[in-house]
Amino acid sequence: MIDGSAIWVQGMVQALARAGCEVTLVLKAPVQTGRLVDPLRALPGVTVRSPHAEGLFDGPGAMVPRHAATILARIDAGDPHDLIVVRGRQVAGRVAMGPLAGRLWTYLTDVPQSAAEFGASAKGELRRIADASHVLLCQTEELRGFLESAVPATSGKSVLFPPVVVLPAGLEARPPGAPGGPLRLVYTGKFAPRWNTYEMTSLPRLLAVRGVDAELHMIGDKVHDDPADAGFATRMRAALETGEGVVWHGGHPRAEAMRLTASCDVGLSWRAPSMDASLELSTKVLECGALGVPVVLNRTPMHEGLLGTDYPLFAATEDDVLDALTLVGKSPDVYLLAAGRCRTAAAGFTLDAAAGRLRGHLSQAFPEPSEKVLAVKGRRLRVGVAGHDLKFFTRLLDHLRSRPDMEVRVDHWAALKAHDEERSRDLAEWADVVICEWCGPNALWFAEHKRPGQRLVVRLHRFELYAPWPKQLDIDAVDHVICVSPHYNRLTREATGWPASKVVTIPNWVDDAQLDRAKLPGAEHHLGMIGMAPSRKRLDLALDVLEDLRRDDPRFTLFVKSKLPWEYWWIWQKEEERAHYEKVFRRIRRSRLLSGGVVFDDYGRDVASWLRRIGFVLSTSDDESFHLAPAEGMASGAVPALLGWPGADTIYNPRWIHESPSAMAASIAATVSLGRWEQDGDLARTQLRTAYALPEVCRQWTDLLTGAP
Incomplete structure (x- = not known):
């Protein structure tokens, strides 16, 4: 059957093979149709193992996680593998307790996606999985950031591995241009309540009332049995078979499903509002984009980042969907804009892009x-x-x-x-x-x-x-x-x-690869300070900078990621340290300019995620041996801003070093007002990679230990 996990398996196997790996795919269930597996069997360097057919597992259906862990370990014992890719929290949790621990490249999908769902048991299991994993593959930046903040053990191991869009050989994308006849809508995948698939079957009839001639093509054969709605499956099948303007194609091999999609005009990925908080990105949306087919989908921060805030086919309700489809059905220019946005977005998720990401991770691991x-x-x-x-x-x-x-x-x-x-x-x-x-x-x-x-x-x-x-x-x-x-x-x-x-x-x-993440909107007005204790870190001077900036622009905000000084007993026992911080906090409370402009964030390992909101990283210390914080900021694309503590100019370029807090504030204000922030951030990132990036420092250590000249 065609669903997200099956599509993921195909893309993952192909990307690993193209990255230079010999790949063994272990199937969890008996093969009933070869439409998903046969194309993989034909790839050079790929071996497909079916434990059911080989007599390694004698159960009647799909293996449960404990069986899968046993079978994987048994297959590996006969011919040990360098890395083991597993998808899903339950399987990973089982495999993490066995002999494959340490070699896991874990792709997590079924993660609790809100703080309320994240209990002690879930955190404990994810911590064990992280400890047993060499790499955690995260589909989106949102998922990676959420994991790092909730489970510190995932920091430093979480890497981006977005969905892979692979067009079958010989498949032609939809010809450019607006629809010329009836508006052909298309949905592929499972039929389930939260995917709004039953509601979709009414769209041709409702569009006809608005004067838009439309037909809906639905591809797939998995109708969900919903315990909360016993009648859903019956209603869904009836709508598929008898709905006005609905053409149900049933299940098809992926290549044929994509060919049918390319013959249509608009894809549907409109889902229930409860799914708006999802940290996963739909592969179907990207596939439609690669085929030149624009998609109706929910407005979420992730989708806005992918397609732009002004994308015309965002929809939350049935009326929104009808309005969007009516618009593109009657306005060719809007249709072409939406199709172009989707095509551009999909270009970053090709098989070659995925293989390139994997080659980078593999070269670091091996x-x-x-x-x-x-x-x-x-x-x-x-x-x-x-x-x-x-x-x-x-x-x-x-x-x-x-x-x-x-x-x-x-x-x-x-x-x-x-x-x-x-x-x-x-x-x-x-x-x-x-x-x-x-x-x-x-x-x-x-x-x-x-x-x-x-x-x-x-x-x-x-x-x-x-x-x-x-x-x-x-x-x-x-x-x-x-x-x-x-x-x-x-x-x-x-x-x-x-x-x-x-x-x-x-x-x-500096782990530049981990820290190099897309900045969040507004980062250019956000100052960051990592560590505020002891007093020689000079938070008071950072406040001087902030006050100068907020006199002209109240959008400037200082984010301080640190333990608080009283959490260090060896600091708080000193009278002069207590006096310093009492004065600093009193100033923050009483200053009109600082009011609402200072945010204290928890100390933790999720620095890379935190730096996404930071545009400038400050170093106002009296002295430092190196001060890693500005370097970490540079790797993230933030602009470093330092006062001239002894030795700063031997580590950082003098252009980032300022004589006083007022000079630092003036430079920051000019950088933003003149539109140079992104350019300076790119320069800082380049300087960091040349001098302090993890691969470069590892090379220097390796040369020292091996005696290389």
């Missing part, structure tokens, strides 16, 4: 090996990572683990000074290279226990520079000390006297 390492060692390079807090090393660790030329083990210290000494000794005896994240007691221990010929790399952060450990470190036992900026490289050498040849600068990484 990097090419270094032949030098394998040639010298005759085996994979053994890399040990030791530290008490690896939050700044997570994506680097993921990259090292993914490399086929490296074997990675982690010695996770329980605390800064507490570790399992036996485990540390095992790592020291095993590793070719040891990376100490933080120059603390871990670095002192591994420097003392370093083997001859073993390499030791220590990454030093701002926190340790003025602590006692660097002075105690035997620098002769260390091959490289990594600093994240030229400024802190210099300060480290000045404070320790270590030779310049030992101290190397490799910047912090």
Whole structure:
């Protein structure tokens, strides 16, 4: 039967194959018709497995999730796969508990789509799925943002994978031009109450009353049995068979269904209002667009983003649908406008576009090996990572683990000074290279226990520079000390006297692919600040900037994503810190200019989603070692705005650095008023990718560890 999941399977298999994968498709049900499966069997590099036909499953119907998990694991055990794509929360939840965990590329569709539906059980299951998944494939930006805010474990793993529109070979799109005869309406898919399919069957009769000659072509054979409306299936079948102006074509192979669609004038994707909050995008809408057939559909933010706020065929009620169809039936210009919008929208969802997205994800998940390492060692390079807090090393660790030329083990210290000494000794005896994240007691221990010929790399952060450990470190036992900026490289050498040849600068990484998301309307008037504590972050100076801007334009708003200062015990116990924030919050309450202009957002991992609303990211600190926030903003297309803290000009282009809050405000106002915001955002994004993008920083680390010149 033709439904969304069947169409998705076809597109997913074809996109994976075109991206260079050998694909095995496992069918959950016995094959009753080959109209969906046969075209896939004919693709090179694609194998279709039917557990029912092969005797792997002896049930009479479709496998339930627990059976599917067992069968998938059994098929994989015979010939292990590099990645396993699963669709649906229930199946993913089962598979996540088995031997395929870690290799899952999970496509989630049946996610509770409102906060009210998101109970503890749903969050727990999705967290387990996220932990077991290498990648979470999200159909829309709306779904990705919702997941990241509701389930923090999905952040950093969620990537966009929109629907794939594949036109069968030889299929011609609808000829350009307005309808020349009766207005031919078309619907394909299942017949169900919330899809308004019964109401659609009245449209030809009601349009005739308005003087529009129309006929409705309905394609599909799945009539929904609705427990809430026992008579629906009977009424629906009667309307399909006897409705005035209704032509029911029954079920057809997808190519034939699309050919019938291309022979019609207007597609119908008008649904019940309860579906307006859906975070999924209808593949049928995109297919109609690719065929040159405009679509009647509900007005939602997602659809407005796809087709424009002035698209003429948005409809909420039956009267809206009739008005829209009457308009296009009598106005060729409106019809051509709607068809052009749908055709342009569909162009971004082609098979080639999907394969390109997959190639990008695959290259990151499966990097090419270094032949030098394998040639010298005759085996994979053994890399040990030791530290008490690896939050700044997570994506680097993921990259090292993914490399086929490296074997990675982690010695996770329980605390800064507490570790399992036996485990540390095992790592020291095993590793070719040891990376100490933080120059603390871990670095002192591994420097003392370093083997001859073993390499030791220590990454030093701002926190340790003025602590006692660097002075105690035997620098002769260390091959490289990594600093994240030229400024802190210099300060480290000045404070320790270590030779310049030992101290190397490799910047912090920014996951530019995750952060590069479409901005929301109004972002150019939104300032962002990530982290407001301790007081040296200088929220008060950011408020100076905001006040200057709001004197002339009250649309400017400051969004602060941060824990509040009293949530850090080590900050709030200091009298001077409390005094600073009491003054700041009193000012926000009392200032006429700041009133309604400052928003405090929860601290969390959903930074990429949050940055969609931010047009400028501020850095007003007294001092920073790197300050990742402006760089993350740049990756998102926001414009960075910094005050000149020491070393800022060694990390960021001087054009983004300002002498004072008033100068910063003037620059922001000019950027917006002169229409340069998007251009400056594009420039900032380009600079970020060149210097600090995750692939570039991973390359620098890989070269250091492998000894590449």
